[in-house]
Amino acid sequence: xxxxxxxxxxxxxxxxxxxxxxxxxxxxxxxxxxxxxxxxxxxxxxxxxxxxxxxxxxxxxxxxxxxxxxxxxxxxxxxxxxxxxxxxxxxxxxxxxxxxxxxxxxxxxxxxxxxxxxxxxxxxxxxxxxxxxxxxxxxxxxxxxxxxxxxxxxxxxxxxxxxxxxxxxxxxxxxxxxxxxxxxxxxxxxxxxxxxxxxxxxxxxxxxxxxxxxxxxxxxxxxxxxxxxxxxx
Amino acid sequence: xxxxxxxxxxxxxxxxxxxxxxxxxxxxxxxxxxxxxxxxxxxxxxxxxxxxxxxxxxxxxxxxxxxxxxxxxxxxxxxxxxxxxxxxxxxxxxxxxxxxxxxxxxxxxxxxxxxxxxxxxxxxxxxxxxxxxxxxxxxxxxxxxxxxxxxxxxxxxxxxxxxxxxxxxxxxxxxxxxxxxxxxxxxxxxxxxxxxxxxxxxxxxxxxxxxxxxxxxxxxxxxxxxxxxxxxx
DNA sequence: GCTCTAATTATACTTATGGTTAATAAAATC
DNA sequence: GATTTTATTAACCATAAGTATAATTAGAGC
Numbered sequence: 001x002x003x004x005x006x007x008x009x010x011x012x013x014x015x016x017x018x019x020x021x022x023x024x025x026x027x028x029x030x031x032x033x034x035x036x037x038x039x040x041x042x043x044x045x046x047x048x049x050x051x052x053x054x055x056x057x058x059x060x061x062x063x064x065x066x067x068x069x070x071x072x073x074x075x076x077x078x079x080x081x082x083x084x085x086x087x088x089x090x091x092x093x094x095x096x097x098x099x100x101x102x103x104x105x106x107x108x109x110x111x112x113x114x115x116x117x118x119x120x121x122x123x124x125x126x127x128x129x130x131x132x133x134x135x136x137x138x139x140x141x142x143x144x145x146x147x148x149x150x151x152x153x154x155x156x157x158x159x160x161x162x163x164x165x166x167x168x169x170x171x172x173x174x175x176x177x178x179x180x181x182x183x184x185x186x187x188x189x190x191x192x193x194x195x196x197x198x199x200x201x202x203x204x205x206x207x208x209x210x211x212x213x214x215x216x217x218x219x220x221x222x223x224x225x226x227x228x229x230x231x232x233x
Numbered sequence: 234x235x236x237x238x239x240x241x242x243x244x245x246x247x248x249x250x251x252x253x254x255x256x257x258x259x260x261x262x263x264x265x266x267x268x269x270x271x272x273x274x275x276x277x278x279x280x281x282x283x284x285x286x287x288x289x290x291x292x293x294x295x296x297x298x299x300x301x302x303x304x305x306x307x308x309x310x311x312x313x314x315x316x317x318x319x320x321x322x323x324x325x326x327x328x329x330x331x332x333x334x335x336x337x338x339x340x341x342x343x344x345x346x347x348x349x350x351x352x353x354x355x356x357x358x359x360x361x362x363x364x365x366x367x368x369x370x371x372x373x374x375x376x377x378x379x380x381x382x383x384x385x386x387x388x389x390x391x392x393x394x395x396x397x398x399x400x401x402x403x404x405x406x407x408x409x410x411x412x413x414x415x416x417x418x419x420x421x422x423x424x425x426x427x428x429x430x431x432x433x434x435x436x437x438x439x440x441x442x443x444x445x446x447x448x449x450x451x452x453x454x455x456x457x458x459x460x461x462x463x464x465x466x
Numbered sequence: 467g468c469t470c471t472a473a474t475t476a477t478a479c480t481t482a483t484g485g486t487t488a489a490t491a492a493a494a495t496c
Numbered sequence: 497g498a499t500t501t502t503a504t505t506a507a508c509c510a511t512a513a514g515t516a517t518a519a520t521t522a523g524a525g526c
Binding site for chain 1 (some may be wrong): 503504505
């Protein structure tokens with residue numbers, strides 16, 4: 001705003017005297033109690049922050065502050081910020097996603113798949129944030145992993161289940177299996193995907209009561225649609 | 234890597250000799266043709282980049298390069314990166330969303346709403362990216378605007394339409410209007426939300442042919458569910 | 467033709483970020 | 497008890513990003 005024509009006042013202003021005695025650096029190994037928990041605290045804090053703000057928007061120093069430890073520990077334990085991120089993704093996500101598909105029956109029933117996906121996503125709301133944020137970004141660190149994992153392993157499994165049900169007459173034969181799977185996934189995933197939005201508008205929540213009610217509703221919708229006279233078999 | 238213990242080598246390394254002749258700076262006002270288009274080029278480039286990579290991941294210099302103009306023009310026209318972002322959000326989004334609800338009939342019919350939402354989202358795939366990215370981020374610049382616009386103005390409108398249809402017997406009476414709206418929105422939005430994913434796995438695309446087929450499928454699903462015997466009234 | 471304004475560029479400045487390292491001290495090991 | 501290992505910290509460095517500004521020139525008004 002005001003005129004500033006001072007030539008170039010680039011004095012460091014608090015330059016440390018070069019000859020001064022070295023200041024003390026570290027504080028050494030901690031008392032036994034807190035040792036070994038730093039790694040876990042970092043993982044928890046980073047997962048929370050990455051979920052809420054995305055990989056790029058979160059700085060190493062921010063993670064360290066949230067975990068209550070020095071941010072250099074990220075390098076010590078994970079080799080750096082990308083390593084920490086990879087650890088979170090690979091350690092946590094793959095363990096949860098396939099669980100949504102595996103049911104007792106083989107091939108699994110569509111209704112069970114719907115229920116499982118819904119429950120996994122409702123129980124782990126942070127998964128939605130991760131998937132949303134990382135799968136959408138081209139070149140994002142997680143995208144290739146996710147695209148390798150889900151479409152080529154899990155989706156065909158579900159699709160095969162739908163085809164089997166159509167063949168044995170449990171589903172209408174005029175439905176496109178692929179689109180039907182897409183619809184089922186949409187119904188199970190979206191409400192928990194847009195959580196901050198859907199919770200406010202539609203009362204979506206994580207608790208057992210809502211999930212049960214929601215599942216019953218969705219299954220009824222899938223079973224016989226919106227037409228009056230319902231529950232036709 | 235190598236040891237570097239020089240006390241404080243903070244010389245600018247290429248400090249211009251203070252007495253040297255000033256190098257030439259700008260290239261001046263452009264030939265009339267391109268004048269005035271810089272603003273639009275910046276808006277277009279920034280919208281594309283923000284959509285694909287998110288606000289934080291895109292730098293001002295990157296936007297300038299993509300638009301083919303000097304990045305300082307961002308400051309000149311929009312006051313800075315946040316101003317450019319605000320301009321995009323406020324100028325483009327609110328015009329598209331409500332259009333999805335307005336149908337000829339009053340109250341609108343559920344099937345029409347489904348069709349409109351689907352078509353708007355399919356025709357403007359970047360909306361999904363924006364909504365995903367910005368609504369989910371707490372404190373994001375767009376979130377409050379969106380939360381003000383959609384839930385409190387549009388959602389009740391749709392819900393009222395559903396109640397009206399239930400009352401006149403066009404919909405099953407055991408359905409929860411709120412959850413039904415949620416289901417319809419899920420079916421219409423999710424496939425285009427997860428576009429990079431769904432296009433690969435389920436063959437989702439924007440073109441007229443797919444949208445029509447998709448809509449017919451979804452409406453059939455909603456109308457009579459998955460049970461064989463279909464199209465019951 | 468001269469002057470003033472608008473539009474554009476190159477560059478300087480400041481700050482924040484990720485990565486890196488030497489110093490440090492508790493614990494473990496011998 | 498001495499030594500080595502492990503865990504932790506502050507400071508350092510290079511780079512990138514956003515912001516700011518001076519230089520530069522095309523056109524408008526007179």
